[in-house]
Amino acid sequence: MPEKITYPNRLGLKGWVVGGRWGVERYLFILHRLTGLGLVLYFLMHIVVTSSRALGVAWWERAMGAVSGGVFTIGEFLIVVGFAFHAANGIRLVLIELGWLTGKAEEPIYPYKSSLNVQRPFMIVMMILAAVVIVMGGLELFAH
Amino acid sequence: MSMRQTKLWSWHVIAGVVLLVLVGLHMAIMHLNGILNLVGYNPAGEDPIAWENVVFRAQQVTFMIVYILVLAAGLFHGLYGTRTILFELNPSPGVRTLITTVFLILGIGLFIFGSWAAIAARSTALALMQ
Numbered sequence: 001m002p003e004k005i006t007y008p009n010r011l012g013l014k015g016w017v018v019g020g021r022w023g024v025e026r027y028l029f030i031l032h033r034l035t036g037l038g039l040v041l042y043f044l045m046h047i048v049v050t051s052s053r054a055l056g057v058a059w060w061e062r063a064m065g066a067v068s069g070g071v072f073t074i075g076e077f078l079i080v081v082g083f084a085f086h087a088a089n090g091i092r093l094v095l096i097e098l099g100w101l102t103g104k105a106e107e108p109i110y111p112y113k114s115s116l117n118v119q120r121p122f123m124i125v126m127m128i129l130a131a132v133v134i135v136m137g138g139l140e141l142f143a144h
Numbered sequence: 145m146s147m148r149q150t151k152l153w154s155w156h157v158i159a160g161v162v163l164l165v166l167v168g169l170h171m172a173i174m175h176l177n178g179i180l181n182l183v184g185y186n187p188a189g190e191d192p193i194a195w196e197n198v199v200f201r202a203q204q205v206t207f208m209i210v211y212i213l214v215l216a217a218g219l220f221h222g223l224y225g226t227r228t229i230l231f232e233l234n235p236s237p238g239v240r241t242l243i244t245t246v247f248l249i250l251g252i253g254l255f256i257f258g259s260w261a262a263i264a265a266r267s268t269a270l271a272l273m274q
Binding site for chain 1 (some may be wrong): 265
């Protein structure tokens, strides 16, 4: 029977949060996880709250009344922020996973090319896209 | 990574792409409808959670199918992603089994509950339209 290979999680939670001197993508990784966890938590509650529509208008209005206004408006904006970032960064991650943003393998000739040269401009475009959606969401919630 | 984990990861990515499209649509209708002027989805005024607008969307079979697809993709993507993060803390095999079991029960339970709500909401909406 082959010996089980284990990799000790030496830094634990600190390893998730502290990106050290790694590039900006390392911090996007942390944000992707944080927004993902927040969105999951919200989604599980959202399923329960919005299911009240099946029981008729009285249940729906009672449920919506319980989660409207004040702190919930700020919460709703945070969901828009989380979704916009997670979705835009997710597009980047999927394209990297498929190899479309890493560039083709080639002979290393000085000055060396890095796969960052391909994906970093795309990362900037995606972050601008996320920022546009966040601003639109903010305007819709607080100014429209 | 075993073949099974590779398949699950591929499904995680596919579910993410499905969510990008469907939740993107949902966010546009529910959170950006005023700015984007999506009157067609909220005919009773700009407030997307007004009961009349909820009934209008709920009676459409397309919306019911989209809700169920979002449920399946969202629950799988979210719970599998959370499980992956928790597994990075290197828990014991017993704790891993416990996490997987709890997430499976939670995911299947909420999928059944949410699907029931989407189907029942359509019946309620159709009855009100008559």
